[in-house]
Amino acid sequence: MKSGRLRAGPVAEDFEARFARAVGAEHAVSVNSGTAALYLAYRALLQPGDEIIVPDFTFVATASMAVAVGAKPVLADVDPETFTLDPADVERRMTRRTRALAPVHLYGQPADVSRLMRLASQHHLKMIWDAAQAHGAAFRGRDVGSFPDVVCYSFYPSKNMTTGEGGMLTTSDSALAANFRLARSHGEESRYHHVSLGFNFRLTDLSAALGVEQLRKLPAAIRRRRRNAALLTRGLSGIPGIALPQLREGMSHAFNLFTLRLDLEALQMSREEFQTVLARRGIETAVHYPLPLHRQPIFRGSGTDRDFPVSTRLAQTVVSIPVHPGLSRSEIHRIIHAVREVASVGVRA
Numbered sequence: 001m002k003s004g005r006l007r008a009g010p011v012a013e014d015f016e017a018r019f020a021r022a023v024g025a026e027h028a029v030s031v032n033s034g035t036a037a038l039y040l041a042y043r044a045l046l047q048p049g050d051e052i053i054v055p056d057f058t059f060v061a062t063a064s065m066a067v068a069v070g071a072k073p074v075l076a077d078v079d080p081e082t083f084t085l086d087p088a089d090v091e092r093r094m095t096r097r098t099r100a101l102a103p104v105h106l107y108g109q110p111a112d113v114s115r116l117m118r119l120a121s122q123h124h125l126k127m128i129w130d131a132a133q134a135h136g137a138a139f140r141g142r143d144v145g146s147f148p149d150v151v152c153y154s155f156y157p158s159k160n161m162t163t164g165e166g167g168m169l170t171t172s173d174s175a176l177a178a179n180f181r182l183a184r185s186h187g188e189e190s191r192y193h194h195v196s197l198g199f200n201f202r203l204t205d206l207s208a209a210l211g212v213e214q215l216r217k218l219p220a221a222i223r224r225r226r227r228n229a230a231l232l233t234r235g236l237s238g239i240p241g242i243a244l245p246q247l248r249e250g251m252s253h254a255f256n257l258f259t260l261r262l263d264l265e266a267l268q269m270s271r272e273e274f275q276t277v278l279a280r281r282g283i284e285t286a287v288h289y290p291l292p293l294h295r296q297p298i299f300r301g302s303g304t305d306r307d308f309p310v311s312t313r314l315a316q317t318v319v320s321i322p323v324h325p326g327l328s329r330s331e332i333h334r335i336i337h338a339v340r341e342v343a344s345v346g347v348r349a
């Protein structure tokens with residue numbers, strides 16, 4: 001603030017350089033939301049009428065930004081254990097018009113990277129990875145931000161790192177990076193010289209300053225999230241009616257969320273009751289997401305519950321419990337105690 005320069009400038013550039021280095025991509029382009037990042041990625045890689053396959057179980061922007069550029073989001077079901085795009089269902093939903101895939105690293109767990117990359121290369125599809133929840137996640141030791149063609153991040157406050165509002169695109173394709181830089185700032189090549197259609201999607205230096213500091217803290221925050229997830233997993237294993245997050249081989253989960261799957265019949269309660277009892281003990285829970293995309297009014301007509309059995313079931317049964325890096329060990333034990341009590345199975349030592 002003392003520099004007197006609050007708009008996008010040198011701090012945003014510095015943040016981009018650090019972010020690109022951190023994820024192992026050649027370029028990082030900052031924008032003012034994850035939604036803007038997805039919009040610019042789709043706009044650069046899709047033509048009107050193209051189809052892009054997205055998971056039915058994600059935040060709305062993964063699909064709605066395809067609509068915004070005149071493309072058609074085709075919904076596909078997800079894997080019941082990892083919540084991420086099911087490659088077999090992707091294959092079933094491909095048509096001659098399919099141009100791209102947009103897998104989501106949901107809750108911080110990488111999607112099935114190797115199978116999806118194989119599909120993309122066999123069918124000449126572009127890949128746009130939605131890593132809004134996956135800062136710090138990796139596949140076989142390689143950061144998810146370094147994969148082609150483009151990776152989109154959000155810095156919304158609930159994410160693994162935040163700038164208040166903000167987003168980032170990472171890519172190792174120089175032409176794409178140049179496209180994003182122009183489009184985020186009115187297609188302005190030099191002062192008041194506009195060569196193409198653009199917008200104001202710039203991240204301010206003020207927000208970028210938060211980003212630089214948050215990025216510095218990210219590795220420690222991810223270690224804490226993983227430690228918390230390991231404690232929760234140990235403390236909550238073996239409860240009938242509660243399934244814990246499953247780690248797929250080779251995946252380094254960033255644990256933006258720790259999401260349980262409830263067997264409501266076994267627990268003999270509704271999800272709302274489960275949440276209310278925990279809330280009474282001071283434990284905040286959340287549902288990501290109560291509606292699969294095919295049930296959202298905006299995507300009416302894109303399929304029925306029978307077309308998406310897994311995401312339909314997940315939307316009814318998932319609940320996220322706290323895993324954030326600010327939790328102390330004793331708070332985690334209190335959470336474990338409360339969840340075991342709600343499930344009436346007693347507390348493990």
Ligand SMILES: Cc1ncc(COP(=O)(O)O)c(C=O)c1O
Nearest residue numbers: 033034035059061132154155156
């Ligand atoms: C999976 C996913 N995609 C996209 C977004 C959009 O990001 P933003 O809220 O920064 O626009 C979010 C965050 O809310 C998200 O969780």
